[in-house]
Structure formats: C-alpha cells, structure tokens
Amino acid sequence: MPCRHTWMETNMMKIRQLPNDDNSCGWYHTLPPPGPSRVLTGRVKAHRVVVGAGFTGLACARRLAQLCPDDQIVLVDAQPIGYGTSGRNMGFAIDLPHKGDLASDDMDRKLTIMRLNRQAIAQLEEIVTSHRIDCQWSHAGKFQGAVGERGVGFLEQFEAMLRDVGEPYTVYDRQQASEILGTTFYERVVHTPGSVLMQPAALVRGLARSLPENVMLFENSPVVRFGRHDGSFQLETRHGLVTAEQVLMCTDAFTPEFGYMSLRMLPIMTFASMTAPLSPEDQRAYSGTYDWGLTPADHAGTTVRMTQDKRLLIRNTYDYVPKYHVGSERLSEVRQEHRDAFIKRFPALAHVPFEYTWGGVTNLSRDFSTFFGKVDEGVFGSFCHNGVGVARGTISGKLLADLALGASSKELADMQKVSGMPPRNPPDPFLGIGVRSRLKIASWISRNEI
Numbered sequence: 001m002p003c004r005h006t007w008m009e010t011n012m013m014k015i016r017q018l019p020n021d022d023n024s025c026g027w028y029h030t031l032p033p034p035g036p037s038r039v040l041t042g043r044v045k046a047h048r049v050v051v052g053a054g055f056t057g058l059a060c061a062r063r064l065a066q067l068c069p070d071d072q073i074v075l076v077d078a079q080p081i082g083y084g085t086s087g088r089n090m091g092f093a094i095d096l097p098h099k100g101d102l103a104s105d106d107m108d109r110k111l112t113i114m115r116l117n118r119q120a121i122a123q124l125e126e127i128v129t130s131h132r133i134d135c136q137w138s139h140a141g142k143f144q145g146a147v148g149e150r151g152v153g154f155l156e157q158f159e160a161m162l163r164d165v166g167e168p169y170t171v172y173d174r175q176q177a178s179e180i181l182g183t184t185f186y187e188r189v190v191h192t193p194g195s196v197l198m199q200p201a202a203l204v205r206g207l208a209r210s211l212p213e214n215v216m217l218f219e220n221s222p223v224v225r226f227g228r229h230d231g232s233f234q235l236e237t238r239h240g241l242v243t244a245e246q247v248l249m250c251t252d253a254f255t256p257e258f259g260y261m262s263l264r265m266l267p268i269m270t271f272a273s274m275t276a277p278l279s280p281e282d283q284r285a286y287s288g289t290y291d292w293g294l295t296p297a298d299h300a301g302t303t304v305r306m307t308q309d310k311r312l313l314i315r316n317t318y319d320y321v322p323k324y325h326v327g328s329e330r331l332s333e334v335r336q337e338h339r340d341a342f343i344k345r346f347p348a349l350a351h352v353p354f355e356y357t358w359g360g361v362t363n364l365s366r367d368f369s370t371f372f373g374k375v376d377e378g379v380f381g382s383f384c385h386n387g388v389g390v391a392r393g394t395i396s397g398k399l400l401a402d403l404a405l406g407a408s409s410k411e412l413a414d415m416q417k418v419s420g421m422p423p424r425n426p427p428d429p430f431l432g433i434g435v436r437s438r439l440k441i442a443s444w445i446s447r448n449e450i
Contacts, residue, residue: 026274026356054086059397088360100368133206182288365422
C-alpha cells in the first residue's frame with residue numbers, strides 16, 4: 001500500500017536536513033576534476049522530475065527519456081554527480097542475493113532477485129560499453145571470506161544456497177586464498193563469478209554524461225521546499241523552481257524529509273579508507289593479485305578491495321546517522337579502526353598510508369524489506385536497498401519509470417513481488433538507543449571477523 005502524506009494544495013513542505021557528505025571520498029577525488037555543474041536557476045517546467053541522481057535516479061531518468069522522447073525530464077541532485085552515496089560504495093555490482101536477501105528461506109524470492117540483479121548488471125554494461133565509460137569495469141566476480149568459526153558457519157550457509165540454486169563457485173583454503181588476496185588472514189574463501197567490480201564515482205559520472213538529450217540534469221541544487229500548487233508538483237531549490245506532473249523519488253534515506261516513509265527508514269553510515277597506490281617496492285612485498293573484491297561472510301565483518309590501480313580499500317564500522325553526517329573527529333576514529341583491520345590482513349604493508357577516509361549514508365529497514373511503488377498520487381519511489389544499491393537501484397530505477405508510465409512486464413511483476421513495506425520504527429530517542437546498541441553488539445560478536 002502507498003505510504004501517503006497529503007498536504008494542502010498551497011502548502012509547501014520545508015526540507016529540514018539536506019545531504020551533507022564529507023569531502024574526503026577517495027573514489028571521487030582520484031578522478032579528474034569535474035566540469036562546471038549546471039545549477040537549477042529560474043523556473044523550469046517538466047513533464048516529470050526525478051529527485052536524486054544516484055544509480056536509481058539515473059536509471060529512472062534514462063528510462064523515462066527513452067520511453068517518452070518528446071517529454072521534458074528533469075533530474076535534480078543536491079550535490080555534485082558522483083559525490084553522494086552511489087559514488088561512495090565499495091564498487092561491487094552483486095548478482096547474488098546478499099545480506100538480508102541471502103537469509104530468506106524463500107528460494108523463489110532468491111531466484112527472482114538474481115534475475116533482477118543480472119538484468120541490472122547487463123543494463124549497466126551495455127551503457128558502459130556503448131558510451132565507453134572509463135570506470136575500471138571488471139568481471140572479476142566476488143570473494144566471500146571467513147576468518148573464524150562464526151564466519152565459516154555463515155560461509156557454509158552461503159555455499160548451501162549456491163548448491164540449492166545450481167550456481168557455480170570455487171572454495172579456497174587459507175594458503176590458496178593467500179596466493180590471490182595476498183593475505184593469510186582468511187581461513188576459508190568462496191569465489192562466485194557473476195559480480196562486477198568498478199570505480200563507482202567514475203561509473204556514476206559516466207552514466208550522467210550519457211543521459212538522453214531530453215533529460216535536464218541539475219547538480220548542486222538541493223530541493224528546499226516541496227508541495228503541490230494548482231494541480232502540479234513544485235520543487236523549490238535555492239535558486240530555482242521546477243514544476244512537474246509527476247515526481248519520482250530516488251532519495252532513499254532522505255525520503256522522510258519529503259514527508260514519505262516516516263519512521264520506516266534507518267539511515268546508517270558505513271565507512272571506507274583507501275591507501276595510496278602501492279609503490280614498486282610495496283608490490284614486491286605484496287604476494288597477491290590485483291583487481292579483486294571480498295565481502296565478509298559475517299555481515300558485521302570487513303569488506304576489502306584491491307583496485308586495478310593498485311590501491312587497497314577497507315570498509316567496516318557502522319553508525320546510526322539521523323542527520324546524515326558525522327564530524328571529522330569521528331572520521332579520525334574510524335580511520336584508526338580501519339588501520340587496525342588493514343595491518344591484521346597486510347602486515348608487510350603496514351607502512352602504506354591511507355590517503356582517504358570517508359563515510360556514505362545507506363538505508364536499511366528493520367526486516368530488510370525494500371519499498372518499490374506508488375507513495376502518493378503522482379509520486380513514485382524506490383527505497384531501502386539495504387546496502388546493495390548498485391544492482392537493485394539500477395533495475396528498480398528503470399522499472400519505476402515503467403510503473404509511473406503505466407507499463408507492464410515480467411520484470412516489473414518480479415520487482416513488485418520481491419518488494420514490500422518496511423515496518424514502522426519507534427521514534428527517537430528510543431530508535432537511536434536501540435539501533436546504536438544493536439550495532440555495538442553486532443560489532444562485539446563479530447570482532448574476530450573485523
């Protein structure tokens with residue numbers, strides 16, 4: 001059912017909290033400087049406006065423009081393209097059920113999610129290839145690693161799921177894994193071939209540059225007021241105003257700021273650190289290969305990437321962030337936590353410095369359900385991708401456009417089948433106390449896997 005928020009025709013809702021990401025994302029800053037951004041100024045009239053230019057919003061705007069080539073589509077984002085959450089992840093497009101979806105006992109649901117994820121990866125690859133987007137796109141697959149008994153238990157459950165659905169995988173013991181990953185830290189590792197690795201900020205920029213001509217993309221244009229007037233939607237930015245017949249919300253954790261999905265979102269910040277490129281001397285000390293990614297079998301563990309340009313990345317640590325931001329002091333604390341995890345895995349590289357440490361806001365629901373559908377008359381949205389938004393965001397963005405235009409397809413029916421309504425949360429401060437306590441307990445239980 002839609003999660004409705006109805007407001008008077010002449011009432012404009014003020015957006016209280018805007019995206020406020022730190023200025024230290026390695027993916028973004030290792031790219032060439034972006035060109036001048038197009039800021040929304042004056043009055044713009046469109047048939048449809050898409051809010052949020054991450055993976056979901058970019059796919060949604062592209063699909064709307066393709067299906068309605070004579071319509072004017074506006075895509076608006078509060079920050080520079082690639083600067084927000086979609087450009088801050090670890091660069092995996094995962095084809096298999098992951099995290100909450102993996103834990104489900106519903107095999108048909110898992111198979112449906114796999115089909116949708118693979119359609120998303122194929123969709124992205126077609127754009128990357130046809131527009132020659134330089135984003136380190138690689139069919140490297142994905143490793144899943146376990147350190148101790150708890151992690152091995154989760155890994156065995158993962159292997160059982162792979163056998164049940166007939167998916168290929170390869171198991172490596174500690175020594176075999178070390179020859180690929182350059183570390184003896186992992187007791188057992190499983191490789192699956194279907195996931196893709198990439199440089200996420202570069203991919204997001206490339207997707208934005210290759211949008212159809214009837215998409216007007218505005219960056220650095222946060223929506224500060226939102227409402228209806230004379231039967232149309234109005235989105236006011238700091239310097240302009242968009243009027244549209246339909247609104248497609250690709251705002252994920254920020255959706256409650258627009259009056260929708262209140263008390264159903266859990267904005268969680270995850271953190272990553274990136275090293276300097278390995279020097280020739282460092283490369284001689286490192287015994288593994290390049291261009292790989294590993295996620296933890298235990299969800300609270302550590303994700304590790306080795307990039308094509310010979311940088312190592314560490315991701316762990318989770319904070320509840322109702323205001324979508326943490327300060328520099330917290331980033332310094334996280335950087336030390338990452339340092340500890342890095343040295344455990346790569347003691348011979350302990351001298352290699354981190355060049356960047358950053359956070360990115362993801363969005364969870366308490367039961368790992370994902371919302372996709374109509375949220376109000378003329379308003380559609382896809383939210384709560386539960387930390388796996390590259391594939392899920394891409395395919396849901398495309399299908400959200402189909403839904404808004406009244407189309408039907410097997411893909412759309414599949415998306416609706418695996419989506420739901422996130423449950424309501426208690427209000428703060430009770431929610432914050434509960435979430436922070438749960439994160440601390442999970443970190444303590446999984447401490448050997450971190």
